Amino acid sequence: MARIVLEHLGKQFGSVAALRHLDLEVAHGEFMALLGPSGCGKTTTLLLLAGIYRPTSGQILFDGVVVNDLPPQDRHIGMVFQSYALYPHMNVFENIAFPLRLLRRPPDEVRRRVAEVAALVQIEGLMDRKPSQLSGGQQQRVALARALVKEPTLLLLDEPLSNLDAKLRVLMRAEIKRLQRQLGITTILVTHDQVEAMTMADRIALLKDGLLQQVGTPDDLYYRPANTFVAGFIGSPPMNFIPARIEMADGRATLVGEGLHLAAPDALVPVLASRRGSEVLVGLRPEDIRLSPVPAEGAPQARILDIEPLGREMVVAVTVGRQMIVALADHGFGGRHDQPVWLTVPTGRLYVFDPATDARIA
Amino acid sequence: MAQTAAALRPWRTAAEVARRAQRARRRETVGRLSLYAVLGVLSLPLLLPYMWLVAAAFSKNVSYGLIPSGFTLENWRFLWVRNLGLVTGTEGRLPNIWQVVGNSLALAVGTTLVIVVVATLAGYYASRRSFPHRTAFLQAALMLQAFPSITLLVALFILLRSLNLLNSMTGVVLVIASLHLPFALFVMKGFFDGIPWDIEMSAMIDGASRLRTWYAVLLPQVRNGIAAIAMFSFLWGWTDYVFVLTFILKRSAWTMALYLSSVIGEYRFVDYGVMAAVGVFYMIPSLVFFVFTQQYLMQITLGGTKG
Numbered sequence: 236m237a238r239i240v241l242e243h244l245g246k247q248f249g250s251v252a253a254l255r256h257l258d259l260e261v262a263h264g265e266f267m268a269l270l271g272p273s274g275c276g277k278t279t280t281l282l283l284l285a286g287i288y289r290p291t292s293g294q295i296l297f298d299g300v301v302v303n304d305l306p307p308q309d310r311h312i313g314m315v316f317q318s319y320a321l322y323p324h325m326n327v328f329e330n331i332a333f334p335l336r337l338l339r340r341p342p343d344e345v346r347r348r349v350a351e352v353a354a355l356v357q358i359e360g361l362m363d364r365k366p367s368q369l370s371g372g373q374q375q376r377v378a379l380a381r382a383l384v385k386e387p388t389l390l391l392l393d394e395p396l397s398n399l400d401a402k403l404r405v406l407m408r409a410e411i412k413r414l415q416r417q418l419g420i421t422t423i424l425v426t427h428d429q430v431e432a433m434t435m436a437d438r439i440a441l442l443k444d445g446l447l448q449q450v451g452t453p454d455d456l457y458y459r460p461a462n463t464f465v466a467g468f469i470g471s472p473p474m475n476f477i478p479a480r481i482e483m484a485d486g487r488a489t490l491v492g493e494g495l496h497l498a499a500p501d502a503l504v505p506v507l508a509s510r511r512g513s514e515v516l517v518g519l520r521p522e523d524i525r526l527s528p529v530p531a532e533g534a535p536q537a538r539i540l541d542i543e544p545l546g547r548e549m550v551v552a553v554t555v556g557r558q559m560i561v562a563l564a565d566h567g568f569g570g571r572h573d574q575p576v577w578l579t580v581p582t583g584r585l586y587v588f589d590p591a592t593d594a595r596i597a
Numbered sequence: 598m599a600q601t602a603a604a605l606r607p608w609r610t611a612a613e614v615a616r617r618a619q620r621a622r623r624r625e626t627v628g629r630l631s632l633y634a635v636l637g638v639l640s641l642p643l644l645l646p647y648m649w650l651v652a653a654a655f656s657k658n659v660s661y662g663l664i665p666s667g668f669t670l671e672n673w674r675f676l677w678v679r680n681l682g683l684v685t686g687t688e689g690r691l692p693n694i695w696q697v698v699g700n701s702l703a704l705a706v707g708t709t710l711v712i713v714v715v716a717t718l719a720g721y722y723a724s725r726r727s728f729p730h731r732t733a734f735l736q737a738a739l740m741l742q743a744f745p746s747i748t749l750l751v752a753l754f755i756l757l758r759s760l761n762l763l764n765s766m767t768g769v770v771l772v773i774a775s776l777h778l779p780f781a782l783f784v785m786k787g788f789f790d791g792i793p794w795d796i797e798m799s800a801m802i803d804g805a806s807r808l809r810t811w812y813a814v815l816l817p818q819v820r821n822g823i824a825a826i827a828m829f830s831f832l833w834g835w836t837d838y839v840f841v842l843t844f845i846l847k848r849s850a851w852t853m854a855l856y857l858s859s860v861i862g863e864y865r866f867v868d869y870g871v872m873a874a875v876g877v878f879y880m881i882p883s884l885v886f887f888v889f890t891q892q893y894l895m896q897i898t899l900g901g902t903k904g
Contacts, residue, residue, distance in 0.1 A: 287798050307801040314802045320795035324817040337804035381803065391802075 237388040244293035268436035276445040313382030317394040321366035328362040493556035500583040503597040518586035524562035534577040653873035672870035701852040707770035708834030720785025738779040788822035824893030
């Protein structure tokens with residue numbers, strides 16, 4: 236277990252900045268996810284932590300000690316690669332035993348610990364197989380066992396689930412989470428899948444273009460997004476962003492967009508009042524929008540553009556003026572293509588962003 | 598619609614279907630047989646000389662230099678008769694065959710060792726690390742392969758003389774190895790290119806040093822490439838004629854190629870039997886070596902490094 240601190244960490248490849256002044260702290264035994272689209276610098280961060288890359292600027296501290304120039308073999312970490320990176324010429328036992336052999340552990344200890352960790356990930360029956368004789372899920376378990384066998388101070392997971400089929404992915408998600416809790420190893424997961432990050436991690440660091448956008452619990456990122464990028468990245472289907480103008484009347488704030496009048500909750504009034512008349516972006520989560528087949532008091536009218544049934548619920552795309560808005564409806568929603576519907580949004584379930592800086596205002 | 602389709606079909610009953618199926622089978626058999634016949638005829642020019650060589654090596658007589666007859670081991674006397682001369686009065690003109698074999702093996706194995714060690718290290722480096730003028734280096738190496746090595750003969754002679762390596766097997770080993778290294782380097786670079794970076798990183802994170810990663814994790818995965826260049830290097834050394842002829846001036850350092858050439862060329866009356874026996878004897882090590890490495894060579898096309 237270790238406490239990991241990244242101070243102003245930066246990595247430059249030629250003229251390309253893959254990572255820019257990242258400050259991040261991972262507590263003892265914490266499960267942290269590095270989330271972001273491809274090219275956001277999350278894998279670079281992981282390889283910096285592993286010691287494969289050397290930082291261009293800033294520092295990496297393991298338990299308060301700067302390890303910037305410590306080679307990977309001396310960092311005592313375990314890592315699971317997206318490709319699993321099993322050694323094709325070794326059988327499962329030799330793959331898992333490899334880190335222990337490098338530590339020159341006695342043979343009976345190697346056998347015992349390999350057996351223990353194999354039991355932990357449930358692959359006891361596969362010890363004599365070569366990696367090419369294993370299924371994707373089994374290879375993943377072997378990779379996990381190999382990463383865990385030396386009881387690393389830090390476990391790094393690089394998109395460990397993205398090569399598995401959907402069903403297995405859900406299973407391994409729970410499995411990895413259980414192991415992490417049970418062993419209490421400080422873990423850093425890299426993923427581009429927000430569901431993976433939300434379901435597995437204690438905290439999420441969301442990156443974009445090498446810059447940290449927000450770090451916090453899954454709830455923080457979902458309910459208190461720092462900017463439009465975070466708000467749009469977390470949640471599926473993604474948040475709707477609607478250009479609107481702040482209007483004040485009788486001490487109440489209204490957000491006026493094309494064909495839309497949304498009343499702002501009272502708590503937001505002081506913030507919005509100071510920006511009276513300015514243009515903003517209103518964020519609406521699809522799951523917060525109600526669609527009604529009958530006209531409701533003050534509810535804007537929309538037209539159904541498309542319906543995607545997902546079983547339990549339906550993704551309904553509607554148009555309000557020239558603006559497309561995506562909403563989630565129950566499976567009982569009886570709307571048809573091109574029918575009129577009326578939108579209602581419970582007050583308080585809206586976000587307001589500054590279109591110039593993308594930062595959340597309220 | 599369904600009726601039209603049925604009407605257009607060229608068969609109606611089960612018997613008609615069976616007849617058509619039989620005709621298709623027959624056509625297939627005839628096709629396969631004629632293919633074998635054509636391939637057989639095409640490979641005759643390749644096979645006949647070898648068949649003649651083996652037959653002549655064990656024959657008493659080779660009439661008109663073409664047709665062998667009568668079984669004998671007399672042609673193999675070069676293996677046990679010391680001071681062999683092929684024509685009366687020429688005893689001792691040929692060096693001892695076992696010394697010649699030893700020289701040839703030294704040349705072939707030496708060449709193999711130099712090429713395998715250098716190409717494996719250099720191939721890894723060229724595949725993985727960046728260094729100044731990397732592209733220019735690789736292009737130049739490739740270009741060297743394009744010149745006929747025989748054009749370098751005089752220059753190499755002078756070079757070896759000034760290095761005091763004339764008349765020594767070391768000199769010939771170095772010349773042959775360096776002329777073929779570009780090819781071996783590219784073969785090995787290709788094999789190392791085929792290993793994902795992840796595996797190398799994984800080994801280092803697991804606690805292996807760079808050197809340990811290289812020999813414990815990467816080398817086993819490029820063993821097909823090593824087998825390939827080892828086999829080629831062995832053959833380059835074993836079959837070389839020109840460089841040995843030019844750089845080795847004393848009889849005691851002769852190799853099999855020179856021995857064979859002297860059997861063929863030194864006398865006006867060629868003993869075809871002895872020549873054939875020496876030829877067959879000359880082929881044996883290559884065949885043995887090929888038998889041991891061919892299973893790796895066959896895997897090359899199947900992508901042996903895939904895990």
